[in-house]
Amino acid sequence: MTCIHPFVVFSLVLCYLTSICLSETPNFVSSGGITVRTISKLNSELYEITISTTAVRGDQKVRILLPRDYTSSAKTRRYPVLYLFHGSLGNAADWTTGGKAQTILGHSPVITVMPDGGSFGWYTNWLNPGHVTPQNWRTFHMEQLVSWIDRNLRTVNEKKGRAVIGLSMGGFGAIRYAELYSDRFAFAASFSGALDLQDFRIQTGILGSVTIDGKPLDGPFGAALLPWTQEGWIAQNPITHAASLKGVKLALYTGNQGILEGTVRDTTYRLLDKLKSLNIPVYFNDYTNGASIGNGCKGGHDFACWNGALIDVLPPFISYSDSDVKELRSWAAVPRDNNTNYVALNMIDEHELDQPAEHRAWSSGLNTAENYLGEGPTKQQRILFSRKVQLEQTTLATDERSVEHILSYIDRHRPRRRRKYRLSWRTFLNTMSGMDKIYAEDDFLADHLYYRLLFIFFDSVFRGISQVMFANNPLSGIIITVGLFIGNWELALYGLLGTTVSTFTAHVLGFNYSAIRSGLYGYNGCLTAMGIAYFNFPHSPQLIPAVVIMSIFSSIFAMAVGKVLIQKLGIAPFTFGFQISTWIWLLGSLRYRYFFIDGTILSPSLLSTNKIKPDLSNVTFPGYSVEDNFVGFFAGIAQVYFIENPYTGAIILVGVCLCSRILAFFALFGSVTGQLIAAYLLGMSPQSIHAGLWGYNTVLTCQALGGMFFVLYGYRIWLFTLYGSLVTILLQAAVSAFLSPVGMPTLTFPFTAICWIFCLIAGSKDLIAVKVTSVSVPEDHYRRYRISQLIKDQFYFLNHLTNLSLSADDELTWEELSKIQSEFLPILMCSYVYLNDYRSLKMLVKQENNIRFTDQNYRSPLHISVSQGNFKITKWLIEDVKIDVNLVDRHGNTPLFDAIWHGHFNLLAYLFNRGARLPGDKSRELAFYLNAFVYEGNLGAMKCLIQCGLNPNIGDYDGKNSLHIAVLTNQIDIVIYLVEKTRVWLDIADHSHRTAMDYSFTLEDPSIRNYLSDKIANKHNPLSINPEKQIFLANSEEKLSDKQEDKSSTKSLDEILLPSLFWIISAQNDHAKVSHFLQQFPHLNVFKCMNYDLRSIAHVAAVDGRLETIEFLAKLTEKSRFEEIVLREDRWGITPLDEAYRNRHFHVCNFILNNIDRPLQQPVKHYENKIVDLVHKWHKIHFLLTLVTSGQSERIDGLFFRGYFNLQEAYTDYLGRTPMHYAAANGHLNVVRVLRKYGYDGLTQRDRWGNYPIDEARRNSYQYIVDEFEKTSN
Structure with missing residues (x-):
C-alpha cells in the first residue's frame, strides 16, 4: 500500500476548502449602466463597492451588508433585500458609521444595500x-442598482423580497420610490x-442647501416659493401621489x-392624514421624546432615534426554510398601539460567537446601552441594565450648581401632548399668542400654502403697526389701521407700505424670527413712511x-442700534430708527x-419759542x-x-x-397730562393744544414707564x-427750539x-424694571410680580437661606423675579x-x-398627585392644566410608573x-419585572404591565422575554395567555x-411543546390578534370619582418647603449661612x-457632601435621633447614607458610620x-444586581x-443566579x-x-476571582 504524506493530504483538503469559499464569495x-471600479471588503459581511453610472456624474459608493450565513448557505438559498437610504449631507457609509445597521441587521437573513x-x-x-x-438619482437607484443587485447576489427577485427604508431626505426617497415602484x-x-414638498420650510431648506452645495437653485424640483413655480414640487410630492x-x-x-x-x-402628520383619508393602513410611531423607541x-x-426605529420596525419579519424562501412575513411590525415600549431583538457581538451558546448568552447582556449597538463590551463595560446604572450613578456633587445655575435651568423641551388649539374670544386679547398655535396646526390653510x-406675514405687519403703541396684537393693528384710514387715507397707505417693506426686509436679512413675528421690525418702517409722506x-x-x-x-438701523442698546x-431702542431715517x-x-418738503406743514411756527415774554408780575394764560x-x-x-383727528385717536x-x-x-x-402741562404750565398756543402736538410724545412716555418697562406696582411708579x-x-x-x-x-x-x-x-429703589428680552404687556408683568410676592410669602425663610433679597426695602430686579419664579413655583405647586x-x-x-412644571429633580405636580393617589388633582392637572403626562423625572420615572410603584x-x-406611558429608558428594567412576574406565576401583575403598554417581546439583559420564562418555568396557562391575548x-x-420552542424541548411535559408546535404549524400571526381589552384597568377606572376623599397631609407648608430651600442654599456653598440659620431657628427641628x-435636609447635605451640616446635625441631636435621620428612607427607599455612597462622598459615609451603631436587621417589608x-x-x-455588575x-x-438588604434573602434572579454569579x-x-462578608460564597x-459563581469566573478567565474562592474554601 502506498502511503500518502499527511502534509499532502492537508494541502489537498485546504485547497478544496479554499475553492469552495472562493466560489461562494460574491462576484x-x-x-446595466453600472461599472465597478473597486471592491473593498470591510469585514466578513460588509462590502464597499465604488462604481460609476451613466445616470449620475462622478463615482458613487454602495455598501452591501450580507447575511452571516450567505457564503456558507446553499447556492439555491435566496435572500430578501433591504435598501437603506441616508439623509442630506450623508453618504453610503452613514448607516454603518453613525448608524448601527450592521449590529442591528447582522443576524437577520437579509441583504442590506x-x-x-x-x-x-x-x-x-x-x-x-x-x-x-x-x-x-432615481434612474440610478431604481433602473440600474436594483437590477445590478439582483444579477450579482442571490436575491428574492420579486416584490415580496424587497423593502426600502430611509431617514430624513432618504425618508422622502423611500416613500417616493414606493409610490413610483409599488410593484x-x-x-x-x-x-x-x-414628506411634503409644498411645505415652505422644506422648500426653503432644499433651495438653500442645494445652492450652498454649488448646484443650480432650481435643480431637483424646479424653482419654488411662488405659486406659478410649483409644478415640479407638486409632481414629486409624496402627498400628491x-x-x-x-x-x-x-x-x-x-x-x-x-x-x-x-x-x-x-x-409626516400631513402624509398620515392623507393615508387615513385613502383608507391605506400604516404603522405610525410618534415617539415624541423617545419613550416608545428607547435606546438613548x-x-x-x-x-439615536433612527437606530431605535430600525430596531422597532424589523422584529422578526421573515421566515425561511433551509432551501429557499418559504414565506415573507410583514416587513414591519404592523399596527400596534402607539407610544408603547418596543425594544429590539437582542443582538450579540461577533467576537462572542466563539463562546458556548448558553454560557455566552447571559453575560453578553451585561453591557451598556451605548455599547449595546456598538462593537461589543469590554470587561469594564459589562454593566447590567445600563440606563438604570446611569441614573443611579449620577453624581450630583460634581454638578456646576451655582445660584445662577440653579435658578436658571436648561430648558429640557419636554414634549406636550398633541392637541388642537380651540379658538375662543380670549384668543383675540392680549398678545394673541394663541394664533401661533393655530398657525402651527396642520390643517390651517393646509391646501393653500401661500395664502397661509x-x-x-400680514399678521406680523399689523403687529408692527400696533407696536408703535407697544401693542403686540394683529387685531389691534387692524383696528388702528382703520382709524388711520378714517383720519388720512393717504398716510394710512404709506404706513401700511412702510410696515410691509420693513417687515419683509427683516425676513430677507434673516433677523430674529420671533422678533419679526412680534412686529418689532415693522413699527419703525410704519412711522418712517408716514413721517416722510406727511412732511x-x-x-x-x-x-x-x-x-x-x-x-x-x-429695519437695518434698528437692528444695528439694537445690538448696542439691548x-x-x-x-x-424705541423709535430711534424712525427718527434717524426720517431726519436723514x-x-x-x-x-x-426732485423731492420737496411741504413748507406749510414743516413750519416751526407752532412749536417755536415765544418771542414776546409777558411781565412776570402780570402772567396771563391764553384762552383754552x-x-x-378735549379734542387735543x-x-x-x-x-x-x-x-x-380726534376720532382716529379714539x-x-x-x-x-x-x-x-x-x-x-x-x-x-x-x-x-402732556397737553395740560403744555397749556397751563408752559403756556403753549391754543392751536398746538387743539392739534394735539404736545401730547404724542407723552403718550408713548407714559405707556413705556407705566407698566411696559417697569412693573406697575406701588404709588411711586x-x-x-x-x-x-x-x-x-x-x-x-427744548428740542423744538434747537431744531427750529x-x-x-x-x-x-x-x-x-x-x-x-x-x-x-x-433697579433703583421701588422701581422694578422689566428685562427688555422678557417684555410682554403690563398685565403680564404685574401678574408675574404678584407671583413672586406669593413665593416670598410662602417661603418664609427664603431671605435667610439665599442671597436674593425679597424685602420691600431692598432693590429687586426683574431678572431676580423671573429666576425666583422659574425655580420656586414648581416646588410650591408640588407642595x-x-x-x-x-x-x-x-x-x-x-x-x-407659563409655569415651569418640574423641580430640581424634574418632578412635576402630576408625579406627586399620582404618587399620593389623588385622583381629583390628577384629573385637574391633565384635563385643565394640560400638563404633559409623560414627564420623566431624575429617577427615570413617568407618572404611570409612579402609580404602579405606589400601588x-x-x-x-x-x-x-x-396618553400616559411607561418610561422608555426603563424598558429593560420593566422587562425584568415582567419576567419576574411570570416566574412568580402572577398573571394579574403581568396584565398590569402589559395593559399599561409594555411590549411582552422585550428581552431582558439575557434577551429572554416573558414567553421564554413562561416556557422555562413550565407554566402553560401563562404561555396560552401570552400567545392568544398579546402580540408576542x-x-x-x-x-x-x-426560541421559546427550543426551550420547550427541555421540558419533560410535552404540553407546551405540542401547543407551540400547533401554533407554528397553523402559521400563527400575532399581528392578527386584537390585544386584550383593558379589563384589568377599566374596572379600576369605574371606581374613580371627583368626589372621592383624598388624604391630606398633616405637615405644615414650611416643613415641606425647607428641604427644597436647603437644596438651593447648598448650591451657594455658604456654610456660614446654613450654620447661622440652624442656630437662629433651633425650634424648627429642620x-x-x-x-x-x-x-430631608440630611438627604440634600449627603448629596452635596456637606460634612459640616451632618456634623452639626450630630451635635444638635441625640445619637438615637441622629441614626433615625440618616437612615430615614425617602419615597424610593434611599437614605442620606445611601446618597453619600451613591455620590462617592466617603468622608460623609465614614462620619455617619462612626456615629451610629450597627442597626438591627430590618424585617422584610x-x-x-x-x-x-x-x-x-x-x-x-x-x-442589587445593578450595583454588583457596576x-x-x-x-x-x-x-x-x-x-436595606436582608441577610436572610438570597436575591437571586428568576434564572437562579445570585449576586455572586454576577x-x-x-x-x-x-x-x-x-x-462574602454577608454570607455569599462561590462554591x-x-x-x-x-x-x-466559580464556574463563571473560570469561563471569563478571571483567575484572581477563582483564587479568591479557592483560598476561602480551604
Whole structure:
C-alpha cells in the first residue's frame, strides 16, 4: 500500500476548502449602466463597492451588508433585500458609521444595500442639473442598482423580497420610490422624512442647501416659493401621489425635539392624514421624546432615534426554510398601539460567537446601552441594565450648581401632548399668542400654502403697526389701521407700505424670527413712511421709492442700534430708527432736486419759542376752550401717527385696549397730562393744544414707564410716570427750539431720550424694571410680580437661606423675579399637591399661565398627585392644566410608573387612556419585572404591565422575554395567555439563539411543546390578534370619582418647603449661612422636616457632601435621633447614607458610620397589595444586581450594613443566579469580598443550569476571582 504524506493530504483538503469559499464569495461585475471600479471588503459581511453610472456624474459608493450565513448557505438559498437610504449631507457609509445597521441587521437573513444618494440628491431625476449633469438619482437607484443587485447576489427577485427604508431626505426617497415602484416593494418606511414638498420650510431648506452645495437653485424640483413655480414640487410630492401606496406596507416614524425634527414631524402628520383619508393602513410611531423607541433616543433628528426605529420596525419579519424562501412575513411590525415600549431583538457581538451558546448568552447582556449597538463590551463595560446604572450613578456633587445655575435651568423641551388649539374670544386679547398655535396646526390653510404664508406675514405687519403703541396684537393693528384710514387715507397707505417693506426686509436679512413675528421690525418702517409722506407731498407717486428705501433702512438701523442698546445697556431702542431715517430724508430733501418738503406743514411756527415774554408780575394764560382740551386729548394720541383727528385717536385707544387696558389707559393719561402741562404750565398756543402736538410724545412716555418697562406696582411708579410726562414736555420744547433754525420736526425724540434716561436707572429703589428680552404687556408683568410676592410669602425663610433679597426695602430686579419664579413655583405647586391644597393650587395656576412644571429633580405636580393617589388633582392637572403626562423625572420615572410603584391601580386606566406611558429608558428594567412576574406565576401583575403598554417581546439583559420564562418555568396557562391575548412572537431568539420552542424541548411535559408546535404549524400571526381589552384597568377606572376623599397631609407648608430651600442654599456653598440659620431657628427641628418626596435636609447635605451640616446635625441631636435621620428612607427607599455612597462622598459615609451603631436587621417589608409587593421585591433584586455588575462595593456594603438588604434573602434572579454569579462574571473582586462578608460564597450556590459563581469566573478567565474562592474554601 502506498502511503500518502499527511502534509499532502492537508494541502489537498485546504485547497478544496479554499475553492469552495472562493466560489461562494460574491462576484460583483459591471452591467446595466453600472461599472465597478473597486471592491473593498470591510469585514466578513460588509462590502464597499465604488462604481460609476451613466445616470449620475462622478463615482458613487454602495455598501452591501450580507447575511452571516450567505457564503456558507446553499447556492439555491435566496435572500430578501433591504435598501437603506441616508439623509442630506450623508453618504453610503452613514448607516454603518453613525448608524448601527450592521449590529442591528447582522443576524437577520437579509441583504442590506446602502447606496450613495448625493449630499443633496433628493432621490429624484433633477429637472435642471445645470453644470453637474447628469443628476438622475432615481434612474440610478431604481433602473440600474436594483437590477445590478439582483444579477450579482442571490436575491428574492420579486416584490415580496424587497423593502426600502430611509431617514430624513432618504425618508422622502423611500416613500417616493414606493409610490413610483409599488410593484417592486412590499414595505417602505420613513424615519423623520421630509414628506411634503409644498411645505415652505422644506422648500426653503432644499433651495438653500442645494445652492450652498454649488448646484443650480432650481435643480431637483424646479424653482419654488411662488405659486406659478410649483409644478415640479407638486409632481414629486409624496402627498400628491399617496394613493399609489396601496398594496405597500408602510411605517412612519417621527419625534418632536428640535426645529428640524419639528418641521419634518408636521410633514409626516400631513402624509398620515392623507393615508387615513385613502383608507391605506400604516404603522405610525410618534415617539415624541423617545419613550416608545428607547435606546438613548431623546426625540431628535439623529441616529439615536433612527437606530431605535430600525430596531422597532424589523422584529422578526421573515421566515425561511433551509432551501429557499418559504414565506415573507410583514416587513414591519404592523399596527400596534402607539407610544408603547418596543425594544429590539437582542443582538450579540461577533467576537462572542466563539463562546458556548448558553454560557455566552447571559453575560453578553451585561453591557451598556451605548455599547449595546456598538462593537461589543469590554470587561469594564459589562454593566447590567445600563440606563438604570446611569441614573443611579449620577453624581450630583460634581454638578456646576451655582445660584445662577440653579435658578436658571436648561430648558429640557419636554414634549406636550398633541392637541388642537380651540379658538375662543380670549384668543383675540392680549398678545394673541394663541394664533401661533393655530398657525402651527396642520390643517390651517393646509391646501393653500401661500395664502397661509401671506396670512402669517400680514399678521406680523399689523403687529408692527400696533407696536408703535407697544401693542403686540394683529387685531389691534387692524383696528388702528382703520382709524388711520378714517383720519388720512393717504398716510394710512404709506404706513401700511412702510410696515410691509420693513417687515419683509427683516425676513430677507434673516433677523430674529420671533422678533419679526412680534412686529418689532415693522413699527419703525410704519412711522418712517408716514413721517416722510406727511412732511413731503403724499399724493406724489415719486415719493413711493423714497418711502421704500428709507423703510428698508429703518429695519437695518434698528437692528444695528439694537445690538448696542439691548446687548450692552439693556435698554430698548424705541423709535430711534424712525427718527434717524426720517431726519436723514428730510435733511437731504433740502438739497434733492426732485423731492420737496411741504413748507406749510414743516413750519416751526407752532412749536417755536415765544418771542414776546409777558411781565412776570402780570402772567396771563391764553384762552383754552373745553373743546381745545378735549379734542387735543384724543388728537394727541392720533398725532403719534401724524394724524390730527380726534376720532382716529379714539379708535386707536380701542385697538390698544384690545391688547392691554393698562396701555390704553396710560396712552390717554399721557396725552391728557402732556397737553395740560403744555397749556397751563408752559403756556403753549391754543392751536398746538387743539392739534394735539404736545401730547404724542407723552403718550408713548407714559405707556413705556407705566407698566411696559417697569412693573406697575406701588404709588411711586405713578409719580415716576407723571414726572416722566413733565420732563418729556420740557425736552420737547427744548428740542423744538434747537431744531427750529433748520426747520426739522422733533418727531418722537423727546420720548426716546427720556425713556432711555429713566430705563438706565432701572433697579433703583421701588422701581422694578422689566428685562427688555422678557417684555410682554403690563398685565403680564404685574401678574408675574404678584407671583413672586406669593413665593416670598410662602417661603418664609427664603431671605435667610439665599442671597436674593425679597424685602420691600431692598432693590429687586426683574431678572431676580423671573429666576425666583422659574425655580420656586414648581416646588410650591408640588407642595400644594402633597398637602392636597386644591384651592391654593388652582389660584397659583390661574395667576401664571407659563409655569415651569418640574423641580430640581424634574418632578412635576402630576408625579406627586399620582404618587399620593389623588385622583381629583390628577384629573385637574391633565384635563385643565394640560400638563404633559409623560414627564420623566431624575429617577427615570413617568407618572404611570409612579402609580404602579405606589400601588394606585385605580389611576392606571385613567392615565393610560389619556396618553400616559411607561418610561422608555426603563424598558429593560420593566422587562425584568415582567419576567419576574411570570416566574412568580402572577398573571394579574403581568396584565398590569402589559395593559399599561409594555411590549411582552422585550428581552431582558439575557434577551429572554416573558414567553421564554413562561416556557422555562413550565407554566402553560401563562404561555396560552401570552400567545392568544398579546402580540408576542413565537420565533424571537435570546442571546443564546434559542426560541421559546427550543426551550420547550427541555421540558419533560410535552404540553407546551405540542401547543407551540400547533401554533407554528397553523402559521400563527400575532399581528392578527386584537390585544386584550383593558379589563384589568377599566374596572379600576369605574371606581374613580371627583368626589372621592383624598388624604391630606398633616405637615405644615414650611416643613415641606425647607428641604427644597436647603437644596438651593447648598448650591451657594455658604456654610456660614446654613450654620447661622440652624442656630437662629433651633425650634424648627429642620432635620425632621421632609418635602413632598419624603426627602430631608440630611438627604440634600449627603448629596452635596456637606460634612459640616451632618456634623452639626450630630451635635444638635441625640445619637438615637441622629441614626433615625440618616437612615430615614425617602419615597424610593434611599437614605442620606445611601446618597453619600451613591455620590462617592466617603468622608460623609465614614462620619455617619462612626456615629451610629450597627442597626438591627430590618424585617422584610410587605405590602397589602400583592402586585406592589412583587414590584418592590424584584426592584431590590434588580437594584442589587445593578450595583454588583457596576462594581459599587462600598455602596453594597453600606446598604447591607444599614439593613436595606436582608441577610436572610438570597436575591437571586428568576434564572437562579445570585449576586455572586454576577460579581464573578464581571470580575469584580471588591464586590466578591463584600458579598462574602454577608454570607455569599462561590462554591455552593448554583443557578438553573447548575453553574456556580466559580464556574463563571473560570469561563471569563478571571483567575484572581477563582483564587479568591479557592483560598476561602480551604
